[in-house]
Amino acid sequence: MKNIAWAVTGAGHYLADSVAAMEEISRKNRVCTFVSRAGEEVVKMYGLFDRLPEISGGGYLEEIFLEQEEGASSPKTGRFMMNRFDLLIIAPATANTVAKIVCGIADSLPTNAAALANKAGVPVYVLPTDVKENAKTEPPYTIDRDLCIRCEVCEPRNACPKGAIEEQIDLVRCDGCGTCKDLCPHGAIRKAAISVTTRPLDKENIERLRAIPGFVVLEGPEDIETLF
Ligand SMILES: Cc1cc2nc3c(=O)[nH]c(=O)nc-3n(C[C@H](O)[C@H](O)[C@H](O)COP(=O)(O)O)c2cc1C
Incomplete structure (x- = not known):
């Protein structure tokens, strides 16, 4: 059994696959989850936040640390200096x-x-989102204005448990539950796949990361399970 520190950032791309890998790996290892401020928002938008307590159940080295609760100096990361973790996955x-x-x-x-x-000296494995050209990714729920006919009574708006539906969906309030999607009779609330474009600067940064001793760049989510 390994003690794994797992950092989740605010990326939608590879998010569902990463959470699935966390679940799988947490069955035989301890996973302690570190979530950036943006990560917390984005994980909620994709309806995945409730899965984190199943991965990091709450015991020592199986906690969930949220950046916005942990303070600016990140004291919990001091555990790396105390050799509590075998590896870090981002x-x-x-x-x-x-x-x-x-x-x-x-x-x-x-x-x-x-x-x-x-x-x-703890190895760090990083799965960047901007590796492949023109990869398709699925954004959170949005309102397709070509399909929305602005019903006088908008069922999705009335039913949204977070009050997140206005002219568009307020993604910071949305927790990705999907209730709205099933209630819109016009199918105007949906997730439409988009292409991810990669800036040359982002590609250069990945190459720079690859060259830093102690860091390993993963090419895709399927690489995560090969680490175990
Ligand atoms: C729905 C959504 C999806 C996003 N997906 C990505 C992504 O796949 N890759 C990326 O680099 N940034 C993505 N972002 C932007 C980041 O969240 C943003 O740059 C943030 O500042 C990153 O902070 P962090 O690196 O501390 O987590 C996304 C933002 C939103 C709202």
Whole structure:
């Protein structure tokens, strides 16, 4: 059994696959989850937040640390210096987090975890979202304005438990439950696949990350389980 630190950032791409890998790996290992501020929002938008307590059940080294509750100095990442973790996985890793790591910035929970793990000689495995060109990804629920006919009584709006439906869906309030989708008679609330475009700068940052001793760049979510 390994003690795994797992950092989740604010990326929708590879998110569902990463959470599925966390679930699988947590069956035979301890997983302690570190979530960036943006990560908390995005995980909720995709309706995946309730899955985290099943992965990190709450015992020592199986906690969930949310950046917005953990303070600016990230004291919990001190555990890397005390050799509590065998490895750190950052999956999915936003372009923002990768850029910060390669510049030595450690001002979020995942980037601070990366810095301390690297200092302590703990291997860091990173799954960047911006690896493949023109990859398709699924965004959270949105309202398709070509299909919405602005019914006088909008059932999805009335039923939304978070009060998140206005002219568009307020994704910061949305928790991805999907109630709205099933209630719209016109099918105007949906997830439409979009292409992810990769900036050259993001690709360069991934190459820089690859060159830093102690970091391993994963090419896709399927690489995660090969680590075990
Ligand atoms: C629905 C949604 C999906 C996103 N998906 C990605 C993504 O796949 N990759 C990425 O680099 N940023 C993505 N972002 C933007 C990041 O959340 C944003 O850059 C944030 O500042 C990252 O902070 P973090 O790296 O500390 O988690 C997404 C934002 C939203 C609202």
